[in-house]
Amino acid sequence: MTLRWSYALNQWNNGHDRFVLREAHANAFKTLAISGFDALEIPCGSGRWEPLGRKDWIEKFYGSLEGLRAEMAACGIKAASSFIFNPAEPIFEEGAFGLSILNPADHSRILNTLRQYGELLPALGGDTLVLRALPNWSEKTSVDAATMQVAADCWNAVGAMLAPSGIKLALNIDCVTMARTEDDIALLLDLCDPATVGLSLDTADAAIMGLDPVAMIGRFAGRLVHVQLKNALERDTLNEYKLPFPDKFMLAGGGARKIARWYTELENEDGIVDIAACHAALVAQGYAGWVVVESDQSPVPATSAMLNGWFVKNRLKQAELA
Amino acid sequence: MSKIKWQYADHWRTDSPKGPVNQFASRVEMDRFIKQIAAVGLRGVGMFAWNLGAVSAMFGGLPTYKAFLEERGIEKIVDLFWCQPQASPGMTIHNPEHAGRVIGMLDHFAGLAGGLGVENLIVMPAHCYSDTQPVNADRIKVLADLWNAVGRMSLEKHGMKLGCHHEFWCGIRSQEEIDQFYALTDPAYVNLYIDTAQHVIAGVDPVALYRQYAHRVNGFHFKDTRHIDTVEDYRSQPDPELCASTTPRWFWEMGTPGGLVDFPALMQALQENNYEGWIGVEHDKADIGGGNYPESTALAMWYAQNVLEPIYYGKAAA
Numbered sequence: 001m002t003l004r005w006s007y008a009l010n011q012w013n014n015g016h017d018r019f020v021l022r023e024a025h026a027n028a029f030k031t032l033a034i035s036g037f038d039a040l041e042i043p044c045g046s047g048r049w050e051p052l053g054r055k056d057w058i059e060k061f062y063g064s065l066e067g068l069r070a071e072m073a074a075c076g077i078k079a080a081s082s083f084i085f086n087p088a089e090p091i092f093e094e095g096a097f098g099l100s101i102l103n104p105a106d107h108s109r110i111l112n113t114l115r116q117y118g119e120l121l122p123a124l125g126g127d128t129l130v131l132r133a134l135p136n137w138s139e140k141t142s143v144d145a146a147t148m149q150v151a152a153d154c155w156n157a158v159g160a161m162l163a164p165s166g167i168k169l170a171l172n173i174d175c176v177t178m179a180r181t182e183d184d185i186a187l188l189l190d191l192c193d194p195a196t197v198g199l200s201l202d203t204a205d206a207a208i209m210g211l212d213p214v215a216m217i218g219r220f221a222g223r224l225v226h227v228q229l230k231n232a233l234e235r236d237t238l239n240e241y242k243l244p245f246p247d248k249f250m251l252a253g254g255g256a257r258k259i260a261r262w263y264t265e266l267e268n269e270d271g272i273v274d275i276a277a278c279h280a281a282l283v284a285q286g287y288a289g290w291v292v293v294e295s296d297q298s299p300v301p302a303t304s305a306m307l308n309g310w311f312v313k314n315r316l317k318q319a320e321l322a
Numbered sequence: 323m324s325k326i327k328w329q330y331a332d333h334w335r336t337d338s339p340k341g342p343v344n345q346f347a348s349r350v351e352m353d354r355f356i357k358q359i360a361a362v363g364l365r366g367v368g369m370f371a372w373n374l375g376a377v378s379a380m381f382g383g384l385p386t387y388k389a390f391l392e393e394r395g396i397e398k399i400v401d402l403f404w405c406q407p408q409a410s411p412g413m414t415i416h417n418p419e420h421a422g423r424v425i426g427m428l429d430h431f432a433g434l435a436g437g438l439g440v441e442n443l444i445v446m447p448a449h450c451y452s453d454t455q456p457v458n459a460d461r462i463k464v465l466a467d468l469w470n471a472v473g474r475m476s477l478e479k480h481g482m483k484l485g486c487h488h489e490f491w492c493g494i495r496s497q498e499e500i501d502q503f504y505a506l507t508d509p510a511y512v513n514l515y516i517d518t519a520q521h522v523i524a525g526v527d528p529v530a531l532y533r534q535y536a537h538r539v540n541g542f543h544f545k546d547t548r549h550i551d552t553v554e555d556y557r558s559q560p561d562p563e564l565c566a567s568t569t570p571r572w573f574w575e576m577g578t579p580g581g582l583v584d585f586p587a588l589m590q591a592l593q594e595n596n597y598e599g600w601i602g603v604e605h606d607k608a609d610i611g612g613g614n615y616p617e618s619t620a621l622a623m624w625y626a627q628n629v630l631e632p633i634y635y636g637k638a639a640a
Contacts, residue, residue: 023579030624031617034362076628260339269350300336302617303358310361314395 002320003282005312006039006081007032008228008294009052011301016048022061025052026075031302033076035309040077041130041292044085044117046092053083055116056093065123072124079125081290082226083117084172086132100135102147107154114158118165128226128290129162130200131155133171133188134178137241143184145191152191159196170200170226170289175208175236175262176246182211182219189223198225202294204232204263207273209241214274217281224287229278230294231264231271251297263297265304267311279316326597326634328626329366329400330359331543331604332373334615342609346376353394358616360395362623367391368401368444368602371431378434388438398439400600401541402431403487405446407561409453416454416461416493421468428472432480441600442540443476444515445469447486447494447503451556454493462499466506473511485515485540490523490551490572491562497526504535513540517604518583519547519573524556529587536595543604544622546574546581563607571610575618576603577625585625589633601626 012028013019019028032040045053052058055065062068072080087099087110094113099106117129134143134151141147159169171188173179179188189199199220203213205228217224240246240255249255251262266275282291293312295304334355335342345355359367369377374384381387388398404427406413414420432443447469448454454461473484486503488495494503504514514535520543521528532539548569555566563572576585603626608618631637 027617027621031620034620034624034627036361076624300614300616302614302620303336303354306358306361306616306620307354310357310394313361 002317003287003291004039004081004289005037006041006290006292007037007305007308008041008292008296010041010043011295011298011304013043013050020048020051022071025061026071028301029072029075029077031305035305036313037293037305037309038077039079039081039125039290040072041082041084041290041294042080044083044089046090054093055120058120065120069124080121081126081292082128082130082170083121083126084130084132085114088132088135101133101151101154102135102141104150104153107157110154111158111161115161118162118167121167122165127166128168128170129158130170130172130226131158132177133173136176136246137178137180141178143179143187145187148188148191151188155197156193159193163196168225169197171197172200172202172226172228173205174202175205176241176250180209180241182216185220189220194223198289199223200226200228202228202230203273203275203278204228204230204294207232208234208236208262210235214277214281217278217285217287221285221287225289227282227287227289227291228294229266229275229291230296231266231268231273231275232262233264233268233270233272234259234262235272261297261299263295265295265307265311266293267307267315275311276315276319279319283320326592326631327365327397327600328363328623329368329600329602330364330619331368331401331602332370332403333604333606333608335609336615346373346380349380352380352390356391356394356396359619362620363627364603364619364623365395365397366400366600367396367398368403368604369399371402371404371428374402374431374434384435384438399435400440401442401444401485401602402435402440402482403444404428404431405487407446407450409449415447415449415468416464418464418467421471424468425472425475429475429479432476432482436480440482442485442515443480443482444485444487444541445472446489446492448492450491450562451493451495452559457493457499459502462494462502463506465494466503466512469512470508473508473513477511483513483540484511485513487515487517487543488520488524489517489563490520491556491558495524495526495556497531500526500531504538509538512538514538515541515543517543517545518585518588519543519545522582523547523549523551523572525550529584529591532588532591533595536591536597539597541600541602543602544576544585544626545604545606546576546578546583546585547572548574548578548580548582550582571607573604573606573608575605575608575622575625577621577629585630586633589630593634593636
């Protein structure tokens with residue numbers, strides 16, 4: 001069985017004025033299609049910051065979900081494999097300026113926000129909702145059973161809500177979240193319903209945290225339902241995930257070492273992720289979820305898509321056939 | 323095997339921490355360039371003749387470069403391109419006394435590429451219009467004699483077909499001038515290499531031109547434009563492609579909104595004339611105004627495979 005490939009749209013959207021025109025959407029769809037990808041992953045989000053991130057905004061742009069599906073198909077894209085949601089991002093349409101999975105009072109609002117994806121994902125041919133599982137690291141919170149239970153309660157409820165629509169949840173741990181070890185991740189996963197909630201592994205973020213993504217593929221084989229396949233150039237050796245606003249000061253600003261770019265294309269010779277080994281591990285265990293190639297922080301999105309497309313077609317897919 | 327194959331014509335530049343760099347900066351940049359064009363379905367490259375030396379030095383020889391291309395899905399260098407936009411006291415193309423220098427230079431470049439399977443030697447057959455003036459029958463005859471000689475040398479010595487590529491600002495640019503030139507050149511040695519955007523800008527219909535000269539066409543640069551030169555921008559100094567009064571950017575990728583080249587009609591004409599071989603995709607100055615070469619190339623190849631190939635192969639939607 002060959003893997004199911006997709007590509008993350010987030011590399012195109014670097015600011016509220018970069019990915020607004022329908023022509024920009026079509027250019028991205030066509031670039032992905034001609035580079036060999038026929039599915040894509042869309043970030044959830046709000047207003048002009050994520051024009052395709054919500055049902056109401058998709059309707060503003062395309063009239064209906066079917067309108068977007070038709071535009072994607074006209075460009076050679078068969079499906080939106082997945083959407084990815086971060087509760088901490090503002091949702092202007094709902095007056096939310098940062099919800100927390102660790103605050104039980106926010107849970108009903110999170111459920112209400114995510115209800116729309118029960119319609120949206122199947123209408124666009126997808127089946128996976130990726131969730132930023134936990135907030136940023138903080139001195140005030142710790143990864144313990146009680147805290148993880150609060151998060152698990154909400155994700156289990158979301159999973160139960162969306163399961164009838166055929167949607168699986170994938171909990172994503174990025175390199176600045178409070179969960180720092182495989183055991184942290186296991187603690188949360190063990191509290192979540194395996195029938196509806198699984199793990200999303202980002203190979204680059206794992207490496208930046210000092211984790212071994214190949215080992216994680218093995219350990220979490222039974223729970224892995226989504227992979228963001230990308231490479232990284234540096235490890236967070238200074239523990240800068242503890243900085244305030246680490247997405248800005250560490251990932252965008254580069255931290256004390258002034259890292260120019262944390263993430264990179266799959267084949268980059270300076271990359272610290274053994275992409276071929278990750279891929280081989282997925283194939284070996286018969287992984288059935290989406291493999292979403294991602295290259296956020298790309299200085300030239302088309303270049304990243306084309307280079308990743310070349311590598312997937314000429315190296316990874318060839319290996320699958322061998 | 324495909325009856326048509328797509329090749330990419332050399333222009334490429336991407337941003338880097340050092341500022342813009344092209345594929346000739348390093349093997350790393352060349353590797354990224356070749357993989358990007360291969361990823362979107364291109365199978366050959368066109369090269370400026372004067373870049374052969376740098377590539378040879380980078381790879382320790384051009385045969386090694388050819389192997390490098392093949393490993394990444396690119397078959398070979400298809401075309402070599404040469405031009406001299408401005409006349410100079412030492413090299414004026416329409417000066418019969420300089421014919422030997424032109425022939426010698428092109429003999430040298432073609433010789434460098436020996437054994438690589440290069441199919442075409444492409445030239446701009448005159449300097450810019452301002453430096454070619456007066457463009458009259460006598461001057462066109464001098465140029466025709468030169469290119470007859472070059473074409474003979476190129477084909478008989480190096481196995482490369484000479485193709486003449488008429489920029490909108492070239493000394494031979496209008497339909498009348500083109501007709502005079504091809505009437506005076508030998509079909510056995512001098513071919514027409516059609517650049518779709520350049521002809522449209524000059525007010526020449528590339529579809530009609532192809533149908534007229536189909537038997538003498540040895541290749542194409544497919545690119546689009548949104549402008550026709552109606553104010554003699556072709557006379558702009560010092561460089562009409564960069565210093566024109568009406569637009570900062572002449573060239574766009576195939577399929578661009580507002581594009582003036584009728585590519586579907588051209589593809590239909592190719593099909594009707596049983597054209598087989600390479601079609602060049604070119605993006606000259608694609609990064610003016612915020613665009614970039616990789617995206618232009620991806621969009622052009624999407625258009626080529628999804629719109630043009632179905633027309634050529636008779637699979638277009640009704």
